Each structure stands twice: as C-alpha cells, then as structure tokens.
Amino acid sequence: MGSIFSSFAQSIDPSSIHGKVICGYQAWFNCPGDGSPIDRWFAWAYPSPAPGNVDIELYPEVSEYRPEDLFYNNFGNLGDGTPATFFSSYSESVTQLHFSWMEENGIDGVALQRFITQFDEPILTANRDSNAVRVARAAEEYGRVFYMMYDITELGADLFTTVTEDWEERMIKDLQITSSPQYLHQDGKPVICIWGIGFDHVYGTSEETAQLIEWFKNQGIYVIGGVPIEWRTGEIGSKPNFDTVYTKLDMVSPWTVGGFFDTVAADSYNDHYLEGDFAYCEANGLDYLPVMFAGISNHNWEVGASPQNQVPRLGGDFFWHQVKNIRNLGISSGYIAMFDEYNESTAIMNSADSYFSIPSNQYFLTLSADGVYHSPDFYLRLAGEISQHFRDGTIPPPTFTTSPHSAPFFFRTSMEPKYDAQPDWLNTFDEGIPPVNVAGPNGTGFPNLSLVNDQGHLGTTSLLIEGVDQSNQLSLVYFQVFDVDVTVEADTDLSYHIMPLNEGGRNVAIDLIMSDGSNLRDTDAVDQSGNGMHPGNPRGTIDEWTEIRSPIGQWISGKTIDRIVITYDYGPEERPFAAYVDDVRIENNLEVVTSVEEPIQSQQDFKIYPNPTNTGFLHFELSPTFKPSTCFIYNRLGQLVSSQNIQSYKGSISINHLKSDLYFIQLSDGQHTLSRKFIRL
Numbered sequence: 001m002g003s004i005f006s007s008f009a010q011s012i013d014p015s016s017i018h019g020k021v022i023c024g025y026q027a028w029f030n031c032p033g034d035g036s037p038i039d040r041w042f043a044w045a046y047p048s049p050a051p052g053n054v055d056i057e058l059y060p061e062v063s064e065y066r067p068e069d070l071f072y073n074n075f076g077n078l079g080d081g082t083p084a085t086f087f088s089s090y091s092e093s094v095t096q097l098h099f100s101w102m103e104e105n106g107i108d109g110v111a112l113q114r115f116i117t118q119f120d121e122p123i124l125t126a127n128r129d130s131n132a133v134r135v136a137r138a139a140e141e142y143g144r145v146f147y148m149m150y151d152i153t154e155l156g157a158d159l160f161t162t163v164t165e166d167w168e169e170r171m172i173k174d175l176q177i178t179s180s181p182q183y184l185h186q187d188g189k190p191v192i193c194i195w196g197i198g199f200d201h202v203y204g205t206s207e208e209t210a211q212l213i214e215w216f217k218n219q220g221i222y223v224i225g226g227v228p229i230e231w232r233t234g235e236i237g238s239k240p241n242f243d244t245v246y247t248k249l250d251m252v253s254p255w256t257v258g259g260f261f262d263t264v265a266a267d268s269y270n271d272h273y274l275e276g277d278f279a280y281c282e283a284n285g286l287d288y289l290p291v292m293f294a295g296i297s298n299h300n301w302e303v304g305a306s307p308q309n310q311v312p313r314l315g316g317d318f319f320w321h322q323v324k325n326i327r328n329l330g331i332s333s334g335y336i337a338m339f340d341e342y343n344e345s346t347a348i349m350n351s352a353d354s355y356f357s358i359p360s361n362q363y364f365l366t367l368s369a370d371g372v373y374h375s376p377d378f379y380l381r382l383a384g385e386i387s388q389h390f391r392d393g394t395i396p397p398p399t400f401t402t403s404p405h406s407a408p409f410f411f412r413t414s415m416e417p418k419y420d421a422q423p424d425w426l427n428t429f430d431e432g433i434p435p436v437n438v439a440g441p442n443g444t445g446f447p448n449l450s451l452v453n454d455q456g457h458l459g460t461t462s463l464l465i466e467g468v469d470q471s472n473q474l475s476l477v478y479f480q481v482f483d484v485d486v487t488v489e490a491d492t493d494l495s496y497h498i499m500p501l502n503e504g505g506r507n508v509a510i511d512l513i514m515s516d517g518s519n520l521r522d523t524d525a526v527d528q529s530g531n532g533m534h535p536g537n538p539r540g541t542i543d544e545w546t547e548i549r550s551p552i553g554q555w556i557s558g559k560t561i562d563r564i565v566i567t568y569d570y571g572p573e574e575r576p577f578a579a580y581v582d583d584v585r586i587e588n589n590l591e592v593v594t595s596v597e598e599p600i601q602s603q604q605d606f607k608i609y610p611n612p613t614n615t616g617f618l619h620f621e622l623s624p625t626f627k628p629s630t631c632f633i634y635n636r637l638g639q640l641v642s643s644q645n646i647q648s649y650k651g652s653i654s655i656n657h658l659k660s661d662l663y664f665i666q667l668s669d670g671q672h673t674l675s676r677k678f679i680r681l
Contacts, residue, residue, distance in 0.1 A: 011143030012108050017186045018332045021387040023339035025110035027089040027131045031071035034088035035666055035675040037123035044086050049073040051361045057300045058345035059352040059364035061376035062087055069094050075359035079458050084359040092134050099138035105384035109145035111193055116162055117154040126662055132175055139182040147184040149193040156203050160212050186222040195226030198242045206245050213248045225249040229259045229273055232280050251287035257337050258296050261311050263321040270325040278329050290326050293337045294319045294379055297365055298344045309365055315372045316382050323386050324396045334390055348379035354412045355419040355459055366419045373421035375405040408588035410486040416459040423481045430478035430565050437471035449479040455580055457497040457545045462582035465508055465566055474571045482564040486586055492553040497583040498540045504577025507570040509535035515560040525555040535569040612679035616656030624649050628667040635663055
C-alpha cells in the first residue's frame with residue numbers, strides 16, 4: 001500500500017534526533033461544533049468552560065486563527081473588547097498554523113502525544129488518529145519533523161497489548177505514520193517515545209516494561225524513555241531495580257517539569273542529576289534528551305493545589321538558565337515541554353500578553369505576569385534562539401538576544417498586578433527635565449505619580465498624577481514611567497485612557513522620549529480628534545474616562561522609543577492638576593475584531609437517520625433557515641471521501657460506496673458548517 005502522505009521540500013533533516021530541539025505537542029483541545037469525532041469541550045474544561053470551571057491556566061492568544069476555528073467559551077469579553085474564544089486542535093488549518101509558527105521561528109519539530117488511555121471510546125481514537133494525520137501533513141508542508149510519544153500512565157495489566165496493538169494496527173497498518181518523509185529517524189530507525197517508564201505511580205514491573213521496550217526494538221524502532229528525575233539515583237519517584245530497564249532504551253529523557261522552581265534550584269538539579277545523568281549515558285552507550293520548560297502553574301486546573309504563577313517564567317530567564325546548563329555540558333539535543341500545554345501553563349506558543357487579552361471574569365496567567373511586557377509570540381521566538389544553539393553546537397551567552405516584543409504588539413499594560421507590565425520608575429523625574437513651578441497636592445514638596453488600586457478603566461489599577469501649578473507663565477513636571485525599546489513603524493499607534501479629576505488634569509498627557517533625545521510632544525502628531533499630542537492641548541472630560549489614540553507612525557516612523565513618560569505641562573494659570581492614566585498601548589494599527597461569527601444555533605436541529613445504517617442512503621434534515629450548498633463526508637482519519645452538491649434543507653445522500661466504518665458528514669452553506677458523525681454498518 002502506498003503512503004497517504006505527500007512529499008514536500010524539507011528544511012529539517014529527519015534522519016537524526018541529534019542537534020535538534022523537539023517540543024511536546026498535545027493537540028488535544030476540542031470544542032462543540034468543531035466537526036471532530038468528540039464534538040464537545042475537551043481539555044479546555046469539563047463539561048464546559050465557565051468562570052470557576054476551567055482546566056487551563058495560561059490563556060491562548062488567538063488573533064491569528066481563522067474565525068471559523070474559534071468558539072465562544074462562556075467567559076466575558078477580553079480586556080480589549082474582543083469575544084473570549086478558544087480554538088480547536090482538530091481543525092487542519094489550526095495544525096498548519098502551529099507548524100507555520102515552528103517554521104517561522106526555527107523550531108525543529110514535535111513529539112505528538114498519544115494518550116493511550118483515552119482510547120476506550122472509538123470517537124477518542126478517531127480524534128487522535130486524525131490529529132496524527134494532520135500533524136504529518138503539516139510537518140511535511142512546513143519542513144518540520146515529528147515522532148509519536150505514548151503516554152502509558154493509567155494503563156494497567158493491558159499495558160503491553162494496548163500499546164503494541166495500537167502501534168501495529170493504527171500507526172503502521174492504518175495510518176502508515178512512519179512513511180511520512182518527515183517522520184524522525186535515528187540510525188535509520190523510526191523514533192518513538194514511551195513516557196512513564198520507571199515512575200513509581202505507573203503500572204509495570206521491570207520485566208513487563210523491559211518486554212515492551214524490547215518488542216519495539218525488535219520492530220526496528222529507536223526507543224526514547226520518558227523517565228523520572230530520579231531514574232539513575234533510585235530516589236523516591238523512581239521504581240527500584242529498574243537499572244536494567246533503563247539501559248535497554250536507546251535514549252533517556254528525565255521529566256523535570258515541576259522538579260525545580262527557580263534558577264538556584266535549576267543549578268542544584270544540574271549538580272545533583274544532570275551532570276551525572278549525562279556522564280552515565282555516555283558511559284553506557286545511551287543517548288540523552290534533557291527536558292526544558294518555561295515555567296509551570298496549574299492553579300485553575302487544581303484549585304488550591306498550587307499558587308498562581310507557581311514557577312514564574314522570569315521573562316524567559318528561567319528557561320534560558322536551563323538551556324545554559326544543558327549546553328555547557330555539551331548535550332546535543334533537547335526537549336521543550338510543551339508547545340501547546342495551556343493546562344499547566346508550560347506552552348511556548350502564542351499566549352495572552354496582558355490584561356487586555358484575558359477574560360474579565362476569570363483569573364488567567366499572562367506572559368507579563370512577572371511585571372515586564374512580553375508579546376504573545378515571545379516564547380516561540382526564544383525557543384527559536386534556543387534551537388539555534390543546539391543546531392549549531394554553540395554555547396549560549398549569559399543572556400538571550402530575543403526581543404521581549406514584536407509586531408503588532410510592542411507594549412500593552414493596564415497596570416494590573418499579576419497580569420501586566422509594571423512601572424519601571426514611580427515618582428521619578430525624567431532625565432534632564434527638572435520640575436518647574438509645580439508643587440505637591442497640598443502646595444508643598446513635589447508632585448506625585450503613584451499606582452492606585454481603586455480606580456481603573458480596565459481592571460482596578462491605574463496611575464495617578466497630582467500636584468499644583470504655581471505659575472501663570474510656565475509650569476511642568478515629567479515623570480519617566482516605562483523603560484522600553486520600541487522601533488516605530490509606519491502603522492504604529494499610541495493609545496491610552498485618561499480621566500482628568502479637575503481642569504488642570506486635562507493638561508496631563510503621555511509623552512514618548514526617543515533614543516536620539518527627541519520627543520513626541522514637539523512633533524505635529526495629533527490624536528483621533530485632531531488635537532495635538534503636546535500636554536498643553538487639553539484633553540478628556542473631567543471625571544470621565546476618555547481614550548486618546550494617535551497614529552504616531554505618521555510622524556516618528558523609524559525612530560526608537562526609549563521611555564514612556566507622564567507629564568503635566570501648561571503655562572497660563574495657577575491651579576491644581578490631577579488625572580488617572582490607564583491602558584497604555586503601543587501597537588501596530590489592527591482592525592479590531594469586536595465579534596466573531598455567531599455560532600450556529602441550528603446545530604441541534606441537524607438530524608441524520610438511520611444511524612447506524614446498513615442502507616445505501618443517509619437521510620438528513622435541518623432548520624429551513626440553513627440553506628446548504630455542499631455535503632462533505634470524511635472518514636475517521638479526517639480524509640475527504642465524498643462530496644456532492646445539495647439544494648435543500650432535507651433530503652438523502654448516497655453512501656453506497658462507503659465501507660463499514662465511522663464517518664463524519666458536514667453540510668456547508670459557504671460560510672457555516674454543520675456536522676454529525678454516523679456509522680456505516
């Protein structure tokens with residue numbers, strides 16, 4: 001039988017795991033109405049997402065997904081006003097998007113998780129099979145590599161037969177997964193990983209586990225073992241007397257996620273385990289695949305079991321520290337846990353950057369939770385820099401070079417602690433601009449700039465500037481607040497919200513200081529109302545929040561913003577001034593999505609019968625308001641096996657040519673899709 005995959009130009013060599021960084025890939029997120037065999041919420045939450053009921057900690061950033069791949073999740077709108085949605089991993093376009101991110105950022109490929117204990121239902125098997133096929137196609141399309149990883153936790157006495165039969169029947173016979181030109185090999189052998197070997201909570205004696213490993217090796221397979229941290233030392237966490245089992249593996253990969261909590265503990269792991277592990281593997285002819293992770297927290301998933309932001313990412317420093325330890329030992333390969341794991345918040349792919357990009361009625365972790373702004377794709381880009389060091393065999397420098405931001409999001413903060421970038425300076429006068437003719441709120445001392453937590457446009461926190469203007473000639477104070485390094489592009493906007501508390505507060509403004517010493521206020525820049533951006537031009541309405549937005553790229557494109565300041569600058573009269581400032585954003589002009597396509601409410605009205613069927617026809621009936629134009633039928637692998645035009649909301653479809661199996665029928669009107677599964681007997 002020929003391969004079900006097609007050949008594409010390859011940019012990552014699939015013949016060796018050495019010199020590569022592989023990411024764990026769950027691909028387990030589903031949503032009702034996504035056309036999948038599961039057709040329900042899966043991995044996001046059970047039975048459905050809602051405030052207080054969610055299985056993820058780190059919120060996904062979804063601006064690059066197609067609207068048809070997003071599904072409302074019952075949370076309030078995000079901070080920027082867009083609807084709260086989740087994506088479905090089942091969609092082929094979603095898989096393709098993820099692999100395009102890998103290609104764009106120089107990430108080598110993935111180990112696709114195969115959760116074997118989920119296969120007690122045919123629909124779960126069908127869903128995971130479809131994911132495997134989609135991953136193979138995406139790997140070929142974007143020149144990445146992949147291999148299968150069996151998770152054997154929760155298996156019992158059926159360990160051997162369940163895994164071996166799945167490999168023989170599903171992976172090799174039905175899916176022909178290793179025939180993909182991008183399936184990873186080592187020493188000419190297809191690679192697999194068996195995760196859970198030797199853990200003290202996982203079923204299997206040393207004899208049973210060794211039998212499983214030997215079976216795969218006898219099939220000509222290169223076997224990686226996902227093992228506990230203590231695999232070599234035999235400490236608590238690892239089963240005793242497994243030494244001979246571990247040496248039967250081709251490669252050992254100890255699971256470190258959650259094993260240490262900061263850079264000091266990472267160094268302790270390096271001294272106590274990593275160095276000895278690598279030396280042991282070198283002496284015993286084993287390859288070694290250390291695990292790296294950006295951070296971890298699962299407070300939402302297991303409420304009360306762990307604190308929020310349990311292992312902080314430290315803006316990438318925690319991740320980078322592990323990489324330095326690994327590469328300094330000369331270890332040639334690495335495994336990132338994980339690419340898309342939002343549940344325990346280890347994901348490196350696009351994630352919420354700030355309070356702007358999470359729902360308003362549920363706690364979620366953001367990439368700026370440590371108080372410094374990082375854009376949604378930061379960890380993808382950092383993983384690319386990490387991968388390059390493994391690929392080139394180089395030693396990482398003390399600090400990484402990956403920028404904390406990239407277009408279109410350069411800087412966004414609503415000042416909210418735990419979610420947002422926090423001021424680098426408070427109550428600090430800007431360089432070279434001392435206060436002139438101003439005093440503190442009571443007429444003495446100096447004006448104040450402070451964070452307050454009882455007044456915010458978005459959330460509860462904002463910045464408050466307050467003081468007294470003591471001259472009718474010239475009065476000013478400039479507070480430097482945020483230290484940034486943003487190169488302005490032609491379509492870059494600055495926006496913020498302001499609430500003046502008095503007439504003087506209307507002459508408070510955000511100003512930008514450039515790396516060349518120039519500023520925004522002295523340009524011809526104007527806001528959306530044509531009002532000049534100099535604070536001398538009054539703005540806003542007293543005791544009301546007003547958004548100020550300016551397409552600053554029209555005036556300062558090509559310049560680099562060095563810092564963001566908040567200023568009062570006015571001349572004609574003596575008076576108090578006070579204003580709240582919130583929601584500061586520097587981002588490229590985007591068409592703001594205020595709604596996504598409404599979910600099809602007639603999904604429940606989509607009926608097919610008889611089901612199961614042993615006849616040559618399948619009858620369908622749906623709401624008369626839905627006018628389908630095309631019918632598609634897919635097999636359990638997600639492959640299109642039939643399509644035909646239809647003109648009515650009810651009728652019959654020929655299925656006489658289909659063999660006995662599980663299928664999925666989709667009716668489309670060109671914009672919306674309704675789906676149902678059926679069994680052909």
